[in-house]
Amino acid sequence: MNIALIGYGRMGHAIEKIALSRGHKIVLTIDKGEDDKFKSPIWKEVDAAIEFTGPSSAESNCRQILNMGIPLVCGSTGFMTPELMSEFMILCKKGATFFYATNFSVGVNILFALNQRLASLMTHQDEYKAQVEETHHIHKLDKPSGTAVTLLSDLIKFNHRYKDWSLVDNTDNDFNKLSIDTIPVKAYREGEVFGIHQVSYTSSVDTISIRHEAFSRDGFATGAVLAAEYTKDNNGLLTMADLLGI
């Protein structure tokens, strides 16, 4: 496939490495300040665009690419809202292809499935209090991570005791000031950590946790390239659950 990379930072470079190793061509890269490249004639040859820029640039990049009719894989976090997703869904109903995931790694998508099941099992176990924690590198702009937001949203969807979440101080362990229906979430920023996510339920007698730790960016990058390949035969609004069949 001929792939355009929007955002040529840590993830852009990791995706380039995996895409080349799978026989694809990177025919265009657009980084900050290179908006003129959106007018390049090379777009006629692009099979899919992969967008990993960040919270302040993703919305306009996505809108621009979707309106160009190019299948789009987007992994940027910290910008998606229900209203924007509805807008992109309408574009998809008119023929656009938008593959979005807050985390493209297979492991985290298995964690998402486990989180949904655990949340549902915990609905009637009032003695267990939920907590979400994530750790990332110090360069990360959004807090909590997109993956943590997905874990929290799913937890609220599948566990009827919770209605909201709140970012708390990392040193704070007294959650009594939070409303009983609010999940505390802690976001740690340390060194060059690729990404650790944990959901825990704690009672006075024990703790149950599910946890994922990325050892590199290769898992995210491989998932993004698999997603681009998936857009060859699949259209509309797509997710990793579609690709993995889970």
Ligand SMILES: NC(=O)C1=CN([C@@H]2O[C@H](COP(=O)(O)OP(=O)(O)OC[C@H]3O[C@@H](n4cnc5c(N)ncnc54)[C@H](OP(=O)(O)O)[C@@H]3O)[C@@H](O)[C@H]2O)C=CC1
């Ligand atoms: N869904 C997933 O699986 C994953 C998602 N992510 C998300 O991907 C995003 C990028 O992460 P990461 O690669 O680490 O970040 P980086 O900062 O390393 O890379 C982002 C790149 O995009 C560039 N950029 C900024 N604004 C624009 C713009 N308007 N148009 C084009 N390029 C632009 C940046 O340039 P400059 O540096 O000059 O600002 C930088 O080169 C984040 O939102 C992150 O949370 C990350 C990993 C996995």
Ligand SMILES: O=C(O)C1=N[C@H](C(=O)O)C[C@H](O)C1
């Ligand atoms: O910024 C990152 O690095 C990551 N961002 C994503 C997120 O916000 O969840 C995915 C992964 O954890 C790495």
